[in-house]
Amino acid sequence: MNLDTHQKRNTAARLKFLREKLSQVPQKPGVYLHKGYDGEILYVGKAKNLISRLKSYFTGLENHTPKTRALVAKIYDFEVIVTENEYESLLLENNLIKYNQPNYNILLRDDKTYPYIKIDINEKWPRVTIVRRRKKDGALYFGPFTISGQVQQLMNVINRFFPLVKCSSTVFKTVSRPCNYYDIKRCLAPCKLDVKKEEYHEHLNSVIAILNSKYKDISKKIKEEMLKAAEDMKFEKAALLRDQIKALESLTSNQSVTLDADIExxxxxxxxxxxxxxxxxxxxxxxxxxxxxxxxxxxxxxxxxxxxxxxxxxxxxxxxxxxxxxxxxxxxxxxxxxxxxxxxxxxxxxxxxxxxxxxxxxxxxxxxxxxxxxxxxxxxxxxxxxxxxxxxxxxxxxxxxxxxxxxxxxxIEQNKMDENSNQMTMALQNFLKLDSIPSLIECYDISTFQGAETVASQVVFKNAKPFKSGYKKYIIKETVGKADDFASLREVIRRRFKDKEKVIYPDLLILDGGTPQVREVGWVLKSLGLGHLPFIGIAKSRGESNFTSSQIVNSFERLVVPKRNSDGDVLPEEEPETKILKQGSFEFKLVTQLRDEAHRFAITFHRQRRDKSSMKSVLLEIKGLGLKRRKKLIDIYPNLKDILQYPLIEVSEKTNIPLNIIQEIVKKIKDQNS
Structure with a gap:
């Protein structure tokens, strides 16, 4: 049923095509996928009777709610998948929503920002780690943990009382002797010692039970093992198991509500x-x-x-x-x-x-x-x-x-946040006299130091709140070795809108800069055929040519708005208009939040690039540290500052680099950070 939908049709022809296609749909349960102009999946739904459900979309349009009309206006094609029964359609619908993440389906998006605890059971000696994203890699994931401090409390207990491997797989393969965790009884050290897998997996299974909140079962099991270890005069093992029981008691003591039955x-x-x-x-x-x-x-x-x-x-x-x-x-x-x-x-x-x-x-x-x-x-x-x-x-x-x-x-909390967001976006719309509410706003900032490691940031706010998945970093390529903010800005805008067929256009662009930057971007957008795209600059207000530093600090924020013709196209050759923002107003809060976030994002990225570059140059200055040794050092310690956390002898043994060279590396790192 995949007919060609990529050619543009007017509304009547589009609906005619969709209604004609209904004749191919069976009266069976299944799943349907609504598709947009370029073939993207807009919505996934299930139905007891596919033709009855799909017919309701494309007939009786005058009875549709505004939400349904908005979706139907974007549908250019649909696809159906027949299932044996309703239960199969439920499973298939859920899998398709999870895989395709359609914009019009309800989606549990919040989980991705919260931490998970991961146990990769595919490793020979599985570790317990904290990750931010769940992957389809066969590992066990627990969470997400949304309560502040909960994941750290669990990890503290696991790391302290369960002697599992803690180092990365790279370090595990390169160590020459057990590390300090073994010395303080927090790791069995299977990296170098003969450890029985059964013993290791006993501790691992206990951790898995804890992460599944099976405190009572695991406490009983550990207590039995402790008593047996004591009978066998394995007092060291018994003491470890005793400490594990105490750790479990500390986890359960914070749970204030207790029912009169062991229910789940x-x-x-x-x-x-x-x-x-x-x-x-x-x-x-x-x-x-x-x-x-x-x-x-x-x-x-x-x-x-x-x-x-x-x-x-x-x-x-x-x-x-x-x-x-x-x-x-x-x-x-x-x-x-x-x-x-x-x-x-x-x-x-x-x-x-x-x-x-x-x-x-x-x-x-x-x-x-x-x-x-x-x-x-x-x-x-x-x-x-x-x-x-x-x-x-x-x-x-x-x-x-x-x-x-x-x-x-x-x-109630979300309603207040939405109300505040609506007030900010509507205030900015009125202030700039925009045709529509600026729900999707992008802000750009350039960061450089004497032309070195020039970068740019793109931050995105959706409904007046940060939309982190839309953030982007740019490494400026055309102005390497020289400071040229205008050329950097031109490069970023060209790269951002180079693929006009696939790009999602924002409702408003904001530049961290004044009149020169606004005119420069105006020329770029006009050359790209995007002269209609709304954009402004934000800069400090400077009333006099001979201003002092105190006047700059106390000056008001101003927005620089380009002139446009009657058709709404930008006129970069004309002097832009300047609008002073009233301090504390809704539009002031929104624009300054965007500018500050773009500045923070750019500065952070620039520092990372600069630190990485200077650290590499530090290694080049050290005698006796050739290419092979540098590569091995960076493979084991991707962030060279981590070396400062370990004994120098241990670093030397792991990397097979002489101790005197390691000492020189540490000295250089400390000098650079001082």
């Missing part, structure tokens, strides 16, 4: 709005509340109502609740039970069965065995665990209330 449960709370849905998930393990995180979902589109559906709002809520649950457990271990009382009147029986099957499948249990993991009523859940006491029921009731309350608090 996630409680979902939610707060619904037409634009935003917030969730709060409370985690209970071994009868203790071990954590809770809030999540925010923006639903940018609505599926149109199918024929015979009376309450489409309820259908929308069901779709979002279902999608959230599936995405939530995609990268997390499923507990023994999941309770979501707010969904009791939202989720239908058929969807309930699908979610329950999905959770069983994720828990890697037999789908053929009738089992319930998903609950919509707390009394049904309490009966299922056979702990029907009033105290437990009341505690679970309180936790449900607090989960919903925390979800509502998250919504």
């Amino acid at each position: 449960l996630d409680i979902f709370g939610s707060y619904w709005n037409e634009e935003i849905v917030t969730f709060y998930v409370t985690n209970i393990r071994d009868g203790k509340v071990v954590g809770g995180n809030s999540y925010l979902i923006r639903h940018l589109t609505e599926e149109p109502s199918e024929e015979g559906i009376l309450d489409n709002k309820k259908v929308e809520q069901e779709r979002i609740f279902t999608s959230f649950i599936c995405q939530f457990y995609e990268n997390k271990s499923v507990p023994e039970s999941v309770l979501f009382e707010n969904a009791i009147n939202i989720i239908s029986n058929s969807t309930y069965e699908m979610i329950n099957s999905f959770l069983i499948n994720k828990k890697q249990e037999n789908l053929n065995i009738k089992k319930t993991l998903f609950y919509l009523k707390r009394d049904v859940y309490v009966k299922s665990i056979k702990h029907e006491n009033k105290n437990l029921t009341n505690k679970i009731k309180d936790l449900i209330y607090h989960s919903n309350q925390n979800a509502e608090n998250k919504f």
